[in-house]
Amino acid sequence: MNDRTDKRHFRDGVKKTQKRKWYSLMDKIWAIPNLEEAFKEVKKNRGSEGIDKVSIKTFESALEDNVQILHRELREKKYKPRPVKRVYIPKADGSKRPLGIPTVRDRVVQSATRRILEPIFEAEFLDCSFGFRPGRSAHMALEKIRKDLMDGYVYVIDADLKSYFDTIPHDKLMTLVREEVIDGSVIKLLESFLQAGVMDGGSFHLNEEGTPQGGVISPLLANIYLHPLDKVMMERGHRITRYADDFVICCKSQKGAERVLKSVTRFLEKELGLTIHPEKTGIVNNYEQPFEFLGHEFKQAFWMKPSNKSIKKFKESVKETTKRNQTVNIERLIKDKLNPYLRGWGNYFGHGHSKRLFQEFDAWIRRRLRSVQLRSWRKIKKLHRQLRRRKWKGELPRIRMYSWRSSKCTPVHTALSNEWFKEKGLVSLVDIYNEHHPQRG
Helix, strand or coil: CCHHHHHHHHHHHHCCCCCCCECCCHHHHCCHHHHHHHHHHHHHHCCCCCCCCCCHHHHHHCHHHHHHHHHHHHHCCCCCCCCEEEEEEECCCCCEEEEEECCHHHHHHHHHHHHHHHHHHHCCCCCCECCCCCCCCHHHHHHHHHHHHHCCCCEEEEEEECCHHHHCEHHHHHHHHHCCECCHHHHHHHHHHHCCCEEECCEEECCCECCCECECCHHHHHHHHHHHHHHHHHHCCCEEEEECCEEEEEECCHHHHHHHHHHHHHHHHHHCCCCECCCCCEEEECCCCCEEECCEEEECCCEEEECHHHHHHHHHHHHHHCCCCCCCCHHHHHHHHHHHHHHHHHHHHCCCCCHHHHHHHHHHHHHHHHHHHHHHHCCHHHHHHHHHHCCCCCCCCCCCCCCCHHHHCHHHHHHCCHHHHHHCCCCCHHHHHHHHCCCCC
16 A cells, blocks of 8 residues: 555545534533533543642532633633643553643533534544444453454454654644534634643643643544544454554454554554554464453453453552551441452453453452451451351361461351351452353353
């Protein structure tokens, strides 16, 4: 595929029918009901304060006045977003991901804008895109990849875009937006979001490209910008699955995958101004090599389980919650801290082939909780009391209450049995797995 063909495909990707032009949208964005619903979404998603140090709770305390002010500023074209607050989130490889946190008022306006624009672009987006779209999920993307692999498309292009959100060219992005939206006020509003700048440690930086991760409008803009890639790949008959800036393309042969990778790289770099990460992008034969996508590992063109990185992160989180040097009410620990995390993690990763892993985790978690409970009891007489309730026969044991080894002994397993944990309401990962796979349970 030559450069001229790629340019033609880019033009085709952004060209839409002239009958669907959205001229008047700003009055829908500034409508009071829309702003009120936008605040509800912002509140539901929670999040910290921006550079003005106004929290969601503070904003809500004067909600009616704040909504009226935003309504008036938008209507009179006086609204100006404030710079986003830069924060850094640690990544698994030791590096840090930059996030930009807008103020609450700016998140409300972004949410109000997204609520109006999203249905317009959803009508154009393709089925191969799954990230941050209504009615679509990561599980749907994972299932599509499994289907492609089982259909024999086992040569997988595992691609990664380098600093995607931070490198989106503003001019090309707005060109794509204008293909659907003609309302000049909305265009200026979106441009103001993109050019609001960043406050990083007290220093202001003007962002000449990119849309900060953390903004409400950013996922939609990111999907708009990669829509031409989806369109080109689908037109060529390639099996692409994209979730935001992460995507894989499944092919039937090594040569075909190499040819597609060259074409995709050329299109992304020359037409969209993006960079393929050379170290994180490659081709694997999934019969022989695993690959990872959305925290899952695929291998042998069928099996799917949590990746090693996901498992490591899970164990670190559980260890932090069940630190053995704490004295706590075990029921509160389970209900308030551990269960929400286990339920979320189990429901996300429980769609694959991980029953044995979940069984091992359940046993490991119970052992850690037994150790926490022994520490919290402190005195062995409380263990003896629990053993009597469980109708322990024989001499009452003498064990070290603070020892990790004690959590595995028979008396402790009798006193704090699996049934005891069920009574305390501990979430079982295996039970979650069986809910997702009733035919296997």
